[in-house]
Amino acid sequence: MPTLTILTFFSFICFAVPGKPPTNVSAESKTSTTIQVTWLCADCHQHNSTIGFLVSYKLDNSNHTVVAAVNRTTRHFLTSRLKKFRNYAISVSSVTIRGIGLASQQVSERTLEDGKNAIQRFSFRMSFFSVEMETSSRSLHTN
Secondary structure, three states, X not given: XXXXXXXXXXXXXXXXOXXXXXXXXXXXXXXXXXXXXXXXXXXXXXOOOOOXXXXXXXXXXXXXXXXXXXEOOOOEEEOOOOOOOOEEEEEEEEEEOOEEEEEOOOEEEEOXXXXXXXXXXXXXXXXXXXXXXXXXXXXXXXX
Protein backbone atom coordinates (compact mmCIF):
# COMPACT_ATOMS: atom_id res chain seq x y z
CA MET A 1 0.00 0.00 0.00
CA PRO A 2 2.70 2.61 0.79
CA THR A 3 4.27 1.96 -2.63
CA LEU A 4 1.00 2.88 -4.31
CA THR A 5 0.82 6.08 -2.28
CA ILE A 6 4.41 6.98 -3.17
CA LEU A 7 3.81 6.35 -6.88
CA THR A 8 0.66 8.48 -6.81
CA PHE A 9 2.51 11.25 -4.98
CA PHE A 10 5.46 10.97 -7.43
CA SER A 11 3.08 11.10 -10.37
CA PHE A 12 1.37 14.18 -8.95
CA ILE A 13 4.64 16.08 -8.43
CA CYS A 14 6.28 15.18 -11.74
CA PHE A 15 3.25 15.50 -13.95
CA ALA A 16 1.36 18.52 -12.66
CA VAL A 17 -0.60 20.87 -14.87
CA PRO A 18 1.81 23.52 -16.22
CA GLY A 19 2.01 26.41 -13.77
CA LYS A 20 3.31 29.04 -16.19
CA PRO A 21 2.04 29.90 -19.65
CA PRO A 22 4.36 29.93 -22.67
CA THR A 23 6.27 33.21 -23.03
CA ASN A 24 7.53 35.41 -25.86
CA VAL A 25 4.58 34.49 -28.06
CA SER A 26 4.84 36.26 -31.39
CA ALA A 27 2.92 36.15 -34.64
CA GLU A 28 3.99 37.20 -38.11
CA SER A 29 1.89 37.19 -41.28
CA LYS A 30 3.55 35.13 -43.98
CA THR A 31 0.88 35.29 -46.69
CA SER A 32 -2.69 36.47 -47.10
CA THR A 33 -3.93 33.23 -45.49
CA THR A 34 -1.15 32.19 -43.07
CA ILE A 35 0.42 33.45 -39.84
CA GLN A 36 3.59 32.02 -38.26
CA VAL A 37 3.31 31.68 -34.44
CA THR A 38 6.41 31.20 -32.24
CA TRP A 39 6.85 30.89 -28.47
CA LEU A 40 9.12 29.80 -25.61
CA CYS A 41 8.19 27.26 -22.95
CA ALA A 42 8.45 28.68 -19.42
CA ASP A 43 8.13 25.31 -17.64
CA CYS A 44 10.01 22.99 -20.02
CA HIS A 45 13.39 23.16 -18.26
CA GLN A 46 11.85 22.89 -14.80
CA HIS A 47 9.30 20.18 -15.54
CA ASN A 48 10.09 17.70 -18.26
CA SER A 49 6.44 16.62 -18.31
CA THR A 50 5.24 18.87 -21.14
CA ILE A 51 3.82 16.61 -23.85
CA GLY A 52 2.77 19.32 -26.27
CA PHE A 53 1.24 22.71 -26.91
CA LEU A 54 -2.14 24.01 -27.99
CA VAL A 55 -2.16 26.96 -30.38
CA SER A 56 -5.52 28.76 -30.29
CA TYR A 57 -6.50 31.36 -32.85
CA LYS A 58 -9.66 33.16 -33.88
CA LEU A 59 -10.82 36.11 -35.88
CA ASP A 60 -11.09 39.22 -33.72
CA ASN A 61 -14.66 39.60 -32.42
CA SER A 62 -15.50 35.97 -33.27
CA ASN A 63 -16.78 33.21 -31.01
CA HIS A 64 -15.24 30.43 -33.14
CA THR A 65 -11.76 29.38 -31.94
CA VAL A 66 -9.51 26.96 -33.83
CA VAL A 67 -7.17 24.88 -31.66
CA ALA A 68 -4.16 23.05 -33.10
CA ALA A 69 -2.00 20.60 -31.14
CA VAL A 70 1.77 20.35 -31.68
CA ASN A 71 4.38 18.11 -30.06
CA ARG A 72 6.61 19.01 -27.11
CA THR A 73 9.73 19.82 -29.16
CA THR A 74 7.95 22.29 -31.42
CA ARG A 75 8.10 26.04 -30.72
CA HIS A 76 6.39 27.27 -33.89
CA PHE A 77 3.20 26.72 -35.85
CA LEU A 78 2.05 27.96 -39.25
CA THR A 79 -1.69 28.63 -39.32
CA SER A 80 -3.47 28.11 -42.62
CA ARG A 81 -6.77 28.74 -44.37
CA LEU A 82 -7.19 32.14 -42.72
CA LYS A 83 -9.25 34.97 -44.15
CA LYS A 84 -7.38 37.58 -46.14
CA PHE A 85 -6.45 40.91 -44.56
CA ARG A 86 -8.18 40.16 -41.23
CA ASN A 87 -7.04 40.43 -37.59
CA TYR A 88 -6.55 37.25 -35.57
CA ALA A 89 -6.14 36.78 -31.81
CA ILE A 90 -3.62 34.04 -30.96
CA SER A 91 -2.51 32.32 -27.73
CA VAL A 92 -0.49 29.22 -26.76
CA SER A 93 -0.92 26.77 -23.82
CA SER A 94 1.36 23.99 -22.53
CA VAL A 95 -0.09 20.49 -22.03
CA THR A 96 0.95 17.67 -19.66
CA ILE A 97 -0.74 14.32 -19.05
CA ARG A 98 -2.54 16.05 -16.15
CA GLY A 99 -4.13 18.72 -18.32
CA ILE A 100 -3.87 22.05 -20.07
CA GLY A 101 -1.95 24.88 -18.46
CA LEU A 102 -2.56 28.61 -18.51
CA ALA A 103 -2.86 30.35 -21.87
CA SER A 104 -0.22 32.85 -22.87
CA GLN A 105 -1.08 36.48 -23.31
CA GLN A 106 -2.96 36.96 -26.56
CA VAL A 107 -1.16 38.48 -29.50
CA SER A 108 -2.90 39.96 -32.50
CA GLU A 109 -1.81 39.80 -36.12
CA ARG A 110 -3.40 40.72 -39.44
CA THR A 111 -3.04 38.50 -42.49
CA LEU A 112 -1.57 40.17 -45.55
CA GLU A 113 -3.54 41.54 -48.47
CA ASP A 114 -4.14 39.11 -51.31
CA GLY A 115 -1.10 38.43 -53.45
CA LYS A 116 1.27 40.38 -51.24
CA ASN A 117 4.10 39.25 -49.10
CA ALA A 118 4.36 42.78 -47.86
CA ILE A 119 7.31 44.50 -46.37
CA GLN A 120 5.90 47.41 -44.47
CA ARG A 121 7.89 50.38 -43.37
CA PHE A 122 6.82 52.97 -40.90
CA SER A 123 8.49 56.29 -40.46
CA PHE A 124 7.66 58.96 -37.95
CA ARG A 125 8.47 62.63 -38.02
CA MET A 126 7.89 64.44 -34.81
CA SER A 127 8.01 68.09 -33.98
CA PHE A 128 6.84 70.05 -31.00
CA PHE A 129 3.42 70.67 -32.61
CA SER A 130 2.70 67.56 -34.69
CA VAL A 131 3.42 63.93 -35.41
CA GLU A 132 3.39 62.63 -38.97
CA MET A 133 3.32 58.96 -39.80
CA GLU A 134 4.07 57.54 -43.20
CA THR A 135 3.56 53.92 -44.21
CA SER A 136 4.58 52.14 -47.34
CA SER A 137 4.51 48.56 -48.46
CA ARG A 138 6.16 46.69 -51.24
CA SER A 139 4.94 43.46 -52.82
CA LEU A 140 7.20 40.49 -53.17
CA HIS A 141 5.90 38.38 -56.03
CA THR A 142 7.07 34.80 -56.08
CA ASN A 143 6.73 32.59 -59.10
